[in-house]
Amino acid sequence: MNSAVGLIVEYNPMHNGHVYHLEQSKKITGSDSVVAVMSGHFLQRGEPAIVSKWARTEMALQMGVDLVLELPTAYAVQPAEWFAYGAVATLHHTGVVDSLCFGSESGELAPLMELADLLASEPESLATAIQQQLASGASYPAAYAAAAADLAPGSDSAGALALLKQPNNTLGLHYLIALRRLGSAIRPFTAQRTGAGYHDAMPGPGSIASATALRRLLLGEDGLTAAAPYMPAEVLAILQREWQTERAPVYLERYRDALFAQLVTKSPDELARFGEVTEGLEHRILKQLPQLPELSISALLEAIKTKRYTRTKLQRMLTHILLNHEKVKMTPNILQKGPHYIRVLGFTDKGQSLLKEMRKKASLPIVVKASAFEHDQLTWDQQATAVYGMGMPKPDTRILYQDFYKSPIRV
Incomplete structure (x- = not known):
């Protein structure tokens, strides 16, 4: 076969x-x-x-x-x-x-396998460590990497962190x-x-x-x-x-008109229903819209980005808004199916x-x-x-x- x-x-x-x-x-x-x-x-x-x-x-x-x-x-x-x-x-x-x-x-599987064995069960200590990293202002990818590295087998947290960067x-x-x-x-x-x-x-x-x-x-x-x-x-x-x-x-800028039509016709509560609009980002978006130096997606991304939110996360958020993807249809319980x-x-x-x-x-x-x-x-x-x-x-x-x-x- x-x-x-x-x-x-x-x-x-x-x-x-x-x-x-x-x-x-x-x-x-x-x-x-x-x-x-x-x-x-x-x-x-x-x-x-x-x-x-x-x-x-x-x-x-x-x-x-x-x-x-x-x-x-x-x-x-x-x-x-x-x-x-x-x-x-x-x-x-x-x-x-x-x-x-x-x-x-x-190019090495073994160190990643060891970490995967540890993290697959989602230990409570991982979630706690991620929240601590997020509270310090880290982006989610950085917070996850640091939290996972702290749990590395053999206490090789420095090596694990370098790996996950x-x-x-x-x-x-x-x-x-x-x-x-x-x-x-x-x-x-x-x-x-x-x-x-x-x-x-x-x-x-x-x-x-x-x-x-x-x-x-x-x-x-x-x-x-x-x-x-x-x-x-x-x-x-x-x-x-x-x-x-x-x-x-x-490319993304080709959707400027469609995206901005969504943004300017939504209330904060309506925006908050979309995927990855978290922790008050809906208010940040609506506050920045009237202040943009030009009507472009790149200007909007520049205006709303912070150390906490990677450009990738913000682009995904805008794509969810563009495509009408609501959070209730992509909860962890739904996605894990x-x-x-x-x-x-x-x-x-x-x-x-x-x-x-x-x-x-x-x-x-x-x-x-x-x-x-x-x-x-x-x-x-x-x-x-x-x-x-x-x-x-x-x-x-x-x-x-x-x-x-x-x-x-x-x-």
């Missing part, structure tokens, strides 16, 4: 570093095929993807992924803990994924915690990241740039030409097509064989045609697609509603 490795990705857009990770994952795990769980149109950092989920699915399939599944929006636009939980749960419920390989700065190590820790909580038989592996760092704003030497740097190049004066050295020719061709057909690039379906975005011939096996082994419904399945989480995905389409350079109604009729990509 073939073995399949699971990857958790955004591919925003896919680049040479992603291809390296994909190839290393197959090599490290000895897997025959690759299943990727990919965020849809809005991403973990609270941003829209620069090109559609369909274009990014095509990139993945062209470069060696066999089956692409969509991470529901309910989990894609979330802090690391729930992003990881939704993605790992999706892989777990396929019934065909044997291993999970994630990129990390450390790296974003991919932290994501990896949450993947491992999710595997524990699900009681999953999926075996974890990690591949050390090479080249650019996760948040590097500019490309370094060599052919690998971070996705952050790549997006900066793509949105700059030289656009596709400047970004070309850092991605495979197949990916570049897809981007060129999306640019030419005016379906891309898509996991995704309620497995949405197929695309596959190769080998991926089609995996799908056939999944139909026998999966513990969730497999959704190939979104119009044939109903669930609140899927409704959010469909709404996200419609809003996303409004941010394209040349929107049209067929693109807005393509989730209802578009078949999976086949390569």
Whole structure:
């Protein structure tokens, strides 16, 4: 029987570093095929993807992924803990994924496994330590890292803190915690990241740039030409097509009018109902709106940011407001139930064989045609697609509603 490795990705857009990770994952795990769980149109950092989920699915399939599944929006636009939980749960419920390989700065699994074993049960001391860190003014990611490090096995808190200051190590820790909580038989592996760092704003030497740097190049004066050295020719061709057909690039500022229409028509109580609007942020937003030096999302983010709130958290909050995501529909009790379906975005011939096996082994419904399945989480995905389409350079109604009729990509 073939073995399949699971990857958790955004591919925003896919680049040479992603291809390296994909190839290393197959090599490290000895897997025959690759299943990727990919965020849809809005991403973990609270941003829209620069090109559609369909274009990014095509990139993945062209470069060696066999089956692409969509991470529901309910989990894609979330802090690391729930992003990881939704993605790992999706892989777990396929019934065909044997291993999970994630990129990390450390390249070492053992220290992360030790921490995951300790934190999976959510010890009361962890929650207390997080609250103490938050009270001192730390952001949630920094508070979690410091609290988790204090509980490190062998009292190596300094080493654990250094480990968790790296974003991919932290994501990896949450993947491992999710595997524990699900009681999953999926075996974890990690591949050390090479080249650019996760948040590097500019490309370094060599052919690998971070996705952050790549997006900066793509949105700059030289656009596709400047970004070309850092991605495979197949990916570049897809981007060129999306640019030419005016379906891309898509970026947060394109939603300025829609977002501000939401903000200026809401009372504090109405704003407070949206996801990640916490601790009085609704008042801070409404106070700053009349004082903005210009009508832009970037000016708003600059005005409301503090040491306590990372830009990523604030961007996710604004995305929840844009998409009408209310807190009551994404409570921990709801999110811990996991995704309620497995949405197929695309596959190769080998991926089609995996799908056939999944139909026998999966513990969730497999959704190939979104119009044939109903669930609140899927409704959010469909709404996200419609809003996303409004941010394209040349929107049209067929693109807005393509989730209802578009078949999976086949390569």
